[in-house]
Amino acid sequence: MKLSDADHWEPETALARLALAGQDLASHRAFWDRAAEVDAIRSIADQESDQSFESSGVVDAEAVRPFLPADGAFLEIGCGIGRVLQHLASMCREVHGLDISAEMIKRGEERLRHLPNVHLWHGNGYDLEPFGDERFDVVYCGFVFQHLPKTTVYNYLLETYRVLKPEGVFRFQVPNILQNDQFHAFTHFAQPYFVHHPYPMHFYTSVEIVQLTTKAGFWVEELTSDIVVRARKREQAGVASAIAEGGNLSLLLEGDNLFRLQERDRQLRERNRLLEERLERILRNPVMRTGILLRNGLRRVRGASRRVQ
Numbered sequence: 375m376k377l378s379d380a381d382h383w384e385p386e387t388a389l390a391r392l393a394l395a396g397q398d399l400a401s402h403r404a405f406w407d408r409a410a411e412v413d414a415i416r417s418i419a420d421q422e423s424d425q426s427f428e429s430s431g432v433v434d435a436e437a438v439r440p441f442l443p444a445d446g447a448f449l450e451i452g453c454g455i456g457r458v459l460q461h462l463a464s465m466c467r468e469v470h471g472l473d474i475s476a477e478m479i480k481r482g483e484e485r486l487r488h489l490p491n492v493h494l495w496h497g498n499g500y501d502l503e504p505f506g507d508e509r510f511d512v513v514y515c516g517f518v519f520q521h522l523p524k525t526t527v528y529n530y531l532l533e534t535y536r537v538l539k540p541e542g543v544f545r546f547q548v549p550n551i552l553q554n555d556q557f558h559a560f561t562h563f564a565q566p567y568f569v570h571h572p573y574p575m576h577f578y579t580s581v582e583i584v585q586l587t588t589k590a591g592f593w594v595e596e597l598t599s600d601i602v603v604r605a606r607k608r609e610q611a612g613v614a615s616a617i618a619e620g621g622n623l624s625l626l627l628e629g630d631n632l633f634r635l636q637e638r639d640r641q642l643r644e645r646n647r648l649l650e651e652r653l654e655r656i657l658r659n660p661v662m663r664t665g666i667l668l669r670n671g672l673r674r675v676r677g678a679s680r681r682v683q
């Protein structure tokens with residue numbers, strides 16, 4: 375059977391019929407403006423009710439809380455109508471959201487106008503131009519990068535590195551094509567309908583994401599199997615050894631600085647382990663143990679004689 379013979383999926387709703395008119399920035403902007411007009415809530419998250427949409431952002435907000443000081447500043451890239459931002463307002467001093475769509479921003483401003491420390495920005499779709507260097511403690515981006523060309527994602531990574539304070543955290547997520555459930559989503563977009571009506575959707579592997587994130591300057595300190603990334607702004611780019619050992623990241627250029635750093639980190643951890651073992655052995659030595667017992671006994675005797683005086 376040819377692919378063109380099969381009965382294929384046809385969209386039933388106006389939202390599902392949305393398509394990119396072209397690959398340029400203006401087409402992406404028009405796509406998201408139209409999505410906001412047709413059904414902002416369901417274009418953002420696949421929600422059963424408007425109520426569950428409101429509470430669904432709590433999980434994302436709580437995930438960044440440990441890295442956000444109470445007097446800190448937070449930024450979300452691709453904030454939509456503020457599903458996540460609304461839960462950040464009570465956690466820190468300043469909350470900012472930026473989005474390519476003026477329609478999303480307009481609806482977000484209406485929804486969140488009771489929160490005076492939340493500020494929304496209509497962005498140009500590829501950088502963080504409104505913000506100065508080293509401005510934020512935490513930057514977050516969820517359910518956005520999958521819709522952008524990979525080159526634009528890289529621009530945002532570079533820009534995020536710029537606007538983060540030293541040791542600041544960037545948490546973001548992209549779909550993993552190597553995971554079966556997400557591969558299933560990929561096959562949905564492979565259907566002939568989407569050849570004629572392109573939907574902006576991109577899938578990644580962990581190796582690709584580590585390459586982009588570290589090349590933008592970050593230290594990758596957490597990477598889950600469904601590609602939720604926690605990256606930190608450090609002086610050196612690199613990958614935590616626990617991640618490097620778990621994945622196939624040696625696919626990344628050997629001889630690259632990154633690879634050497636990772637190896638150095640592994641050697642230091644090994645040296646540390648050997649030192650701890652040696653210390654343990656010394657403390658177990660009978661002569662050493664007798665010495666420690668004698669010293670403790672002497673201290674007790676001295677303490678008692680001081681109390682008598």
Ligand SMILES: C[S@@+](CC[C@H](N)C(=O)[O-])C[C@H]1O[C@@H](n2cnc3c(N)ncnc32)[C@H](O)[C@@H]1O
Binds near residue numbers: 457
């Ligand atoms: C699926 S929604 C997610 C919204 C929000 N992150 C959330 O989880 O509630 C994707 C959002 O990304 C925005 N977006 C798409 N392309 C963008 C770009 N190049 N720059 C900034 N925002 C973009 C869209 O306008 C839309 O609001």
